[in-house]
Amino acid sequence: MGDVAFHTATTVAEALTLVGDGSDARVVAGGSDLMVGVRSGKSPLPGTVVAIHRIAELHGLGVVAGELRIAALASHAEICADADVCSGWTALADASALVGSHATRNVGTLGGNLMNASPAMETGGPLMVLGATVTLRSAAGDRAVPIEELWTGPGRTVASPGELCTGVVVPALPAHSGSAYVRLEYRRAMEIAIVGASACVTLDESGIVTSARVALTALAPTIIRSPAAEAAILGTDGDDAALDAVAAGASADARPISDLRANEDYRRAMAGVIAKRAVAVAAQRARGESFPIPATPVFMKGSV
């Protein structure tokens, strides 16, 4: 590794100056993805690294005019401990609560999770079913990117090298809505999703599903929606037949690969099982019934 220039920015403007104009600089937030990539040799450090953790504007989260606004440096620990996230945007709390260990959740940020663009990232699916928009800022100003348009492939986003993610905006959900994120994991901690599914459903007064979004994690080169699973639950009361159809739809929409952690057939079969669980928990929460956060351990009692 050659010499690396290390800067600590204290304002977004300062960081943008350092990463703009053809610079090869990369930003580092918590470093929990960046340094793993460097150490494994998969992603060598560039000539310049810009630390952004001291930029006050990029910290914090809260509800403004009904919308959830999360700044890029909000940590997973902060997100899953936030009462508003837990009650109103529960799938995101389910996800952040599963990231790595206590240490990983304390240093790992939402912006880093999203911009690292792993198809197995925890928070992307929940934010997709919750209809989030990501704010990217460059010297030219801010642009709002619907999260479904953020990723172009594993490790790739639509952000240009001179753009920073400053945060995420998540709209309020209608009454009688619920959301959930569930993953398949082989062990309880320090695991990434073998397969994951997120769901957000809205019910009418009689308990019929009037709106449904389902997203699949680690089942394609990027996180994807599952139109077949969504169609299967719409207009139903979430009974067993509808949930079985959700499972079939999710398996059909999945585009998994085989790797050392699971083969394609197993992932496709599990896509259905996990999507069915996510939809069932989201519907339960939409009905006002409580379900533990994170939801995953309830299903993974055998994991160690």
Ligand SMILES: Cc1cc2nc3c(=O)[nH]c(=O)nc-3n(C[C@H](O)[C@H](O)[C@H](O)COP(=O)(O)OP(=O)(O)OC[C@H]3O[C@@H](n4cnc5c(N)ncnc54)[C@H](O)[C@@H]3O)c2cc1C
């Ligand atoms: C032991 C361990 C366990 C883990 N377990 C999980 C897990 O269970 N689930 C999971 O999803 N992840 C997991 N991770 C990955 C990682 O912790 C998360 O993805 C975390 O959210 C990354 O945030 P960070 O701030 O550390 O990112 P960094 O490493 O600082 O950055 C990651 C990438 O995003 C870019 N970046 C960061 N912030 C911005 C920004 N604001 N604007 C533009 N680009 C930016 C960086 O340049 C870099 O390319 C784990 C990591 C470790 C080391």
